[in-house]
Each structure stands twice: as C-alpha cells, then as structure tokens.
Amino acid sequence: MASSRLFRTASPWVLAACAAGVAHAATAPAPTSNPGAGAPFKVVSYSDTFDLAANGTYTRTVHKIIEPLTKNGVQSDGQIQEVVATAMEHFHLVSAKTIAPDGKVYAVTKKDVHTQTAPSAVDAPTFSDAKIVSIEFPHVERGSKLDITYTMHRFQPYFPNEFSGIDAVPPDQLTGHEQVQVRAPASLKLFTSVRGGYRMTRTVDGKTQVITATLIDPPYHAVPGDAVSAGQFEPMFVATTFPDWPALGDAYWARAKAKTKVTPDVKKLADEIAGTKTGRAAMDALYDWTTTRIRWVGIEPGLSGWIPASAGHTLTRRYGDCKASETLLVALLKAKGIHAVPALIDGGSADYQLTHRVNLGIIDHVIVYVPKYHLFLDPTSGFATPGELPAGDVDKPVILASDHSTVSRTPSGPASYVQDTVETIGAKGGLHGHGTIHATGYTDWMMRDLLDQLPKADDGHVVKQVLSGEGLVGSGQFSAPHPDDLAQPFKVTDQWQAPGYYNAGHIVVLRVHKGFGFTTVGHYLASNATPSKRYPVKREIGTMHFMTSLTLPDGYKVLATPESGTVTTSAGRFVQTATMKGHTLHLDQTLSLDRVWYPVKDRTALEALFTKAYRLDRQQVVLEREGAKHQA
Structure with a gap:
C-alpha cells in the first residue's frame, strides 16, 4: 500500500539484541535553555x-x-x-x-x-x-x-x-x-x-x-x-x-472488487488446498497456503499503491504486495463460499487512532476480515497463525472496504508469553537448568519471526549471549519446530549450564535468574518503567508469565526469599507468588496488560505498576551455611 503523505513525512524482546551482541541505550537530552539545541x-x-x-x-x-x-x-x-x-x-x-x-x-x-x-x-x-x-x-x-x-x-x-x-x-x-x-x-x-x-x-x-x-x-x-x-x-x-473514512473504503473497493474475481484457476486451487475441509478448517488452510506460498514485495508510491493486482495475476506470479495477497485470499475464500473483505489499516507505524479527516498517509497496509468468524487475517505476516495478528496490526482502526464500507478495530489480543524453567544450584556453585517457552497472539508471531532470522548454527552462540544478559557465563542449546509451520504450536525447549554461579561462603545472596528466554520480566519492567510525560506510549506484551523452580544447594539454611505480592493499577496487574517446598523455591510471576497503547493520562498508573512490580522482581534469596554461627 502506498503512503500518500503529500508534504513531508521498545520492543520487549531481548533475544534479538543478544543474538547480535548489540546493546541499546537511550539517553534523554540534557535540559537546555536553547529549545532547538541538538x-x-x-x-x-x-x-x-x-x-x-x-x-x-x-x-x-x-x-x-x-x-x-x-x-x-x-x-x-x-x-x-x-x-x-x-x-x-x-x-x-x-x-x-x-x-x-x-x-x-x-x-x-x-x-x-x-x-x-x-x-x-x-x-x-x-x-x-x-x-x-x-x-x-x-x-x-x-x-x-x-x-x-x-x-x-x-x-x-x-x-x-x-x-x-x-x-x-x-x-x-x-x-x-x-x-x-x-x-x-x-x-x-x-x-x-x-x-x-x-x-x-x-x-x-x-x-x-x-x-x-x-x-x-x-x-x-x-x-x-x-x-x-x-x-x-x-x-x-x-x-x-x-467526507469520512468509509468513503475512502468505498473508493478503494470500487477498484478492488473486480480484482477478486474467481477464475477457473483460482477455483481449482481453492479446491485443491481445502480438499474435504469446510468452514473454519477450509479458511485456515487457504490462509496458511497464501501466507507461506506468496512472496511479499514492497511497493513505493504510485498508482499500484492503491490498485491491487488481480487474484489471477498474483496466482500466476506467486508474489505481490499486501493488496495482492489480500485480493488472492479473498478470492480463494470466495471460491469456497466464505465471504471476506479487505481491511485498510496502518500496519507500518504505531497509529492507534484515525485522524479527524481522511489522511491517506495513515493507511499503508491491507489485511482481510472474515465476518462469519469475526477474524482478521494478515496473509503477508509470514508467521501469524490463523486468527492471530502481527504486532503492527493489533488494536488498530480499520476500514472494512465494501459497497457500504464501515470502520472497525482489530483486537488487542489475547497475546501471551509463557516461560517455565527448572533450575538447580550444584554443590560447586554451578547453575544448570532446562525449560520450555510458548506464546500466543502477536508474541507467538514475534517468536516465530525472530527465530526464522537466526541461523541454526548460531544456537549455541545465542544461548551464550542470552545468558550473559542475565549476568551468567554459560552455554547451552535450544530447539524449536520450523517457524513457518503454522499448523503446529510453536514451543521452544532449552537446556543450559552456568558454572561459577556463586561463591560458597557463610552468607550467600542470590538473584533468581530466569535462564534462557526471549525476554525477562525484570528487563521489560526496567526498560518501560518511565513512560513519556508528553506522548502516548505503546506496550506490546499482553500477558507475561514466568514459572521458575530453583533448587537451592545442600548445607544452607534459607534466611530470605522473594516476597509474594500483587500490584494492581488501572494500567494492568502484576502478581508474584513465592513458596518454598523443601529446598526448592517456586517463583511464579505474571504481568498482565490489557491494552497495547496508553494515553498520557494513564502515565501515573503505568509508572506505578512497572516500578512496584520491578521492586518485587529484584528481591533476592539469602542463604546461611548451616552450623556457621556455631563454628564461629
């Protein structure tokens, strides 16, 4: 989709930076009496x-x-x-x-x-x-x-x-x-x-x-x-x-409608893909085929920016922009009796509201809406499973283009990141563990997209870099199914070890490390704890859930563990539960955000949630060697 701006025109994931060995830092400019300084x-x-x-x-x-x-x-x-x-x-x-x-x-x-x-x-x-x-x-x-x-x-x-x-x-x-x-x-x-x-x-x-x-x-x-x-x-x-945004939808559909014609080749392909499947199962199959078999190419401003290629044209060439993939998917669905319409959207930036008057520069992407199942599909997403959307599409206004266009909104979720880690501290001070990671919604899309960019040969290096981000010197491996197999759940398994986790002594103070992961709750809370005082901010995470079981070393008495606690504000909720069972600490943490973007009026609630949750997360484990006082 072409942008027509006629005049001028914090991700939660730590793995991407760790994999490349790059650290990012943002520093606010120093106050100055010159408003244009810098x-x-x-x-x-x-x-x-x-x-x-x-x-x-x-x-x-x-x-x-x-x-x-x-x-x-x-x-x-x-x-x-x-x-x-x-x-x-x-x-x-x-x-x-x-x-x-x-x-x-x-x-x-x-x-x-x-x-x-x-x-x-x-x-x-x-x-x-x-x-x-x-x-x-x-x-x-x-x-x-x-x-x-x-x-x-x-x-x-x-x-x-x-x-x-x-x-x-x-x-x-x-x-x-x-x-x-x-x-x-x-x-x-x-x-x-x-x-x-x-x-x-x-x-x-x-x-x-x-x-x-x-x-x-x-x-x-x-x-x-x-x-x-x-x-x-x-x-x-x-x-x-x-006069309004639906009028833009009407104008787009006037040109796009004929492009969704079901040709004999389109009908034949739809039948081959769907087979005996009908309804939602057929929709899933047609979407999966389109998103994995049609190569995306970007388009610069021009007439092609607002006129889609025909479904037959895209089918022959097997590549196209967002409009081409959308038009082909609408035609394939139509061939199986499933009604779908284009949804004009801003997918390239963080515009969560439409301007009062029609601004073509906001609209730079087209996805598909299937009314029967109340689902939005992005066939150019590459890694979003049916019914899920990439991060750039969530909680956005859309114009549903038809003979009588309407304005709607994409869902903000649900999206979750779940990490379950089992760790043990060895007698010589080493830490080793294994775990699983899975996600839903746009966080699942992020995981798939990120891992597809990492060469398999770099897995060991990636684990080493991620562990170093947690302050650990170690090594390990992880495995996952192929990212673009959208029919299968995406679950990452890992195992790793970090010798020299602590030095034995009378008193030992430890942080509960989360081991290998795509992000950590502490990193996410710290990097997002001070939202802008001037501008609305975005927080793409949904629900983040960490379950960590840490078996402590023999010969030590537990003096302190992280406290259980709940932080609730109008911006979201953080729950931390810590329990000891024998020599094993079970730490359960859940951060829940019910929105993707927050206006300035929510700044205080957002800051309070992140700051208080961060304090809970930073609490430590304190151990005392058994018999230490008697020996002294």
Whole structure:
C-alpha cells in the first residue's frame, strides 16, 4: 500500500539484541535553555502551494529553506531527495542554491541533479515506477542556507475526482515558518482540519477558494522510542474531498472488487488446498497456503499503491504486495463460499487512532476480515497463525472496504508469553537448568519471526549471549519446530549450564535468574518503567508469565526469599507468588496488560505498576551455611 503523505513525512524482546551482541541505550537530552539545541538542521521556511482541479489533479509549487546546524546535519541534509511516481506525476526543479554564511551564493547545476530507480522498483518493477530525484547542494557547511523551489504536477490522482493531503511537522524537526495553501474551484467541497498550532483561513474569490494553513515556531521535542506514531499528536493540517473514512473504503473497493474475481484457476486451487475441509478448517488452510506460498514485495508510491493486482495475476506470479495477497485470499475464500473483505489499516507505524479527516498517509497496509468468524487475517505476516495478528496490526482502526464500507478495530489480543524453567544450584556453585517457552497472539508471531532470522548454527552462540544478559557465563542449546509451520504450536525447549554461579561462603545472596528466554520480566519492567510525560506510549506484551523452580544447594539454611505480592493499577496487574517446598523455591510471576497503547493520562498508573512490580522482581534469596554461627 502506498503512503500518500503529500508534504513531508521498545520492543520487549531481548533475544534479538543478544543474538547480535548489540546493546541499546537511550539517553534523554540534557535540559537546555536553547529549545532547538541538538537539532541537526532547521527548516527555516517551507511553503507549499496547490493548484487543485476538480478531477483531483494538481500542481504543487514548493519552496523551502533548510539550514544545517551540526556536522551530522551537513552530512545528512546536504542533499534533498524527492520520490516521484512517474506514472502519475512529473517533477521539475525550478531553482536550487546554497547561500553560504558569508552570503555568497552557489547555484545547483544540472550535474548536481540525479535521477535513479527507487530500490523497491528494482525489486518489483511489475508494481512500481518510483524514481528518486536527488539534488546535491554545493559548498554546504554549518550555517549555510539550502534554498530550493520545485513543482510536482500530479496528472493522475490516486482516485478519480478525489484529493487528500496533509502537512505535518514532527516534534523532533526544528521548524520556523510553515505554510500550505490549497487553491481549488469554489464548487469543490473540501473538508479540512488543523491541530497543534496551525492557523487556517478560507477565502473565496469568484470561482476560486483559497485555504491557507500556517504554523510558526512549533515546539521542538525529542520523541521517545516507546511513543506511539507522531501521526497521533504532531501538528497537522488536512485537506480532503473524502467526507469520512468509509468513503475512502468505498473508493478503494470500487477498484478492488473486480480484482477478486474467481477464475477457473483460482477455483481449482481453492479446491485443491481445502480438499474435504469446510468452514473454519477450509479458511485456515487457504490462509496458511497464501501466507507461506506468496512472496511479499514492497511497493513505493504510485498508482499500484492503491490498485491491487488481480487474484489471477498474483496466482500466476506467486508474489505481490499486501493488496495482492489480500485480493488472492479473498478470492480463494470466495471460491469456497466464505465471504471476506479487505481491511485498510496502518500496519507500518504505531497509529492507534484515525485522524479527524481522511489522511491517506495513515493507511499503508491491507489485511482481510472474515465476518462469519469475526477474524482478521494478515496473509503477508509470514508467521501469524490463523486468527492471530502481527504486532503492527493489533488494536488498530480499520476500514472494512465494501459497497457500504464501515470502520472497525482489530483486537488487542489475547497475546501471551509463557516461560517455565527448572533450575538447580550444584554443590560447586554451578547453575544448570532446562525449560520450555510458548506464546500466543502477536508474541507467538514475534517468536516465530525472530527465530526464522537466526541461523541454526548460531544456537549455541545465542544461548551464550542470552545468558550473559542475565549476568551468567554459560552455554547451552535450544530447539524449536520450523517457524513457518503454522499448523503446529510453536514451543521452544532449552537446556543450559552456568558454572561459577556463586561463591560458597557463610552468607550467600542470590538473584533468581530466569535462564534462557526471549525476554525477562525484570528487563521489560526496567526498560518501560518511565513512560513519556508528553506522548502516548505503546506496550506490546499482553500477558507475561514466568514459572521458575530453583533448587537451592545442600548445607544452607534459607534466611530470605522473594516476597509474594500483587500490584494492581488501572494500567494492568502484576502478581508474584513465592513458596518454598523443601529446598526448592517456586517463583511464579505474571504481568498482565490489557491494552497495547496508553494515553498520557494513564502515565501515573503505568509508572506505578512497572516500578512496584520491578521492586518485587529484584528481591533476592539469602542463604546461611548451616552450623556457621556455631563454628564461629
């Protein structure tokens, strides 16, 4: 699905970083009296004027001045790139120049302008005609002004007689003056909205209406990595001919409906895949075949971004983008008498709310909805089992496209991660254990996707790295079924050992290590304990359940163990139960979150839950050697 943004545009898993031997750290910027300190560049001014026709075609005239502020800014912004969908628009450079700090002007020449095929167009020329125009500015240094004017003529709209565009300024982009103007026939009904400091005016002069949105010196802030998409809160101006989101669904379906035709080849394949299966079993089989047999290829902006390939076309080539896989699956289901519809969604970022007005830039993905079973299916997910969704699809608004489209929402779960570990501390201070891990929902998808990326020969290295993340020097192995066998439950088994876990002494203090795992509750709690004060945040986990049995060494008396406790806030719940049976400590921990994203008003409850739960998790085991006092 193509993004049509016309202007500018904390995972819980520790295994991925451990496997690569990479540690990630995020440091908040130090307070400063200069609100723009640290910004690599500043958009000094940006002007974008649309001359819009009633049929949805237009010509944009863009003039912007950018000032690099740091060495990195000089490196990254000494050139400007524009993606051009050549089948529907023309790019023309009017002028470009570098104004040096001393006022000297260096013009951009023809040899400084390069056009090349976009990477995705190279990978999928059947679908994409995208080109990248790069304008290289000469003599760029800190304090230079990069001044450029260009036009973009859109001679073919995404949808006939329709228009939708936005102007948005991310909080982490230092901006001075921003103005967008839309000139259109007075008879053309345009729906608009502004937020975050934009001021909008609308005037009519004869047969022309002029809508102007202006933003001056918006606040500059760093956006934390766990924040939802900036599209939910950044300053934004929207102008569109679509009255509402269902109207976009209707427009998409007007083009997509014919593509779901059940050809003889589609019918034959559906019968072969389903065999004697009917109903839900047939649906599962058709979904499994589509998600494992159709290769996904990405698409850049262009007409192909909103017009799917036909089911027959995709069946012949066995590859396509999300729309191609969706259309084929809808046709296969239709061939077996199962009604399904496309569901337009934001699958590429963390947009959990739709904008007030239709913003095509939010919609970048299409999945399938089967009303009879109330199930959403993502045939391009690769590793999501039938009825489950990848993390990027959960708890998202969707437009169910049909002759009478509606707006719905994907489920937020259930999703769980369950780890059961049995450990023993040996007489010489070593720790060894074995365990099992399984998951449901998008956490199951994450596990499958992650393990498919790890070469089997690296299993031992992965275990070593994961143990080191828990402060253990050790080794081991793990095993799991093939990740893309979606018909079978995905269960990981492991065994490992860590010599030198503790040094014998009169008093021994130990933490209850969880051994091998994809994540740990302590790591997850610590890394997410301080949600942003300014922005909504996402927390992709659902339920995390750790069951750990630790057999303590002989010859020691237990002085202290972790306490049992429950932490409950409006954000979720954490339960820890610790019991001793003989020389074995049984520690059961469950963290439950009932949402994927949390607005700012929930910050206090979220912080309290994670902080208090972390304190419980960090409690230790204290042992005293039997007879130690008498010997002393």
